[in-house]
Amino acid sequence: MNTSTRIFEDYVKQALTLLPDEFRERMDNIVISVEPYPTREDLRSVGVSNKRHLLGIFRGIPFNTVSPFYSGPVMPSEIVLFQKNIEAVAETREDLIDQIRITLLHEIGHYFGMSEEDLKHFH
Numbered sequence: 001m002n003t004s005t006r007i008f009e010d011y012v013k014q015a016l017t018l019l020p021d022e023f024r025e026r027m028d029n030i031v032i033s034v035e036p037y038p039t040r041e042d043l044r045s046v047g048v049s050n051k052r053h054l055l056g057i058f059r060g061i062p063f064n065t066v067s068p069f070y071s072g073p074v075m076p077s078e079i080v081l082f083q084k085n086i087e088a089v090a091e092t093r094e095d096l097i098d099q100i101r102i103t104l105l106h107e108i109g110h111y112f113g114m115s116e117e118d119l120k121h122f123h
Helices: 006-019 021-026 040-046 085-086 093-112
Strands: 031-035 056-059 078-083
Touching: 006 031, 006 085, 006 093, 040 056, 056 093, 078 085, 078 093, 085 093
Parallel strands: 031 078
Antiparallel strands: 056 078
16 A cells, blocks of 8 residues: 555544544643655664564653753654555555554553553554
8 A cells, every 4th residue: 555645644644533532631741743754774773674563652851750840841752654664564445544543552552651561452
């Protein structure tokens, strides 16, 4: 499947509406962005060697580690979806939106401080 970045971003917006309210309501100071592929640094940070195997990544400080007593500005965390990799595993528009939703859920789990083990049953 191959879509324009603009259409893919529209699908991301649709997938966000499918997330549970309790996640969307607690997502504060986070940016969701789209890049074609992960960088080498992204791959190294998660221990993946093949760039096509990484669908998304969380870059930042997990929600549960920010001190409630810190009152200064905090740079936003970021969830990045890798468009070309997600498109490669989707056959239809519905598959694509579902894979975006699943990837978002996974990365939002990291934002909330969940480990890979915690996320195994998180779909």
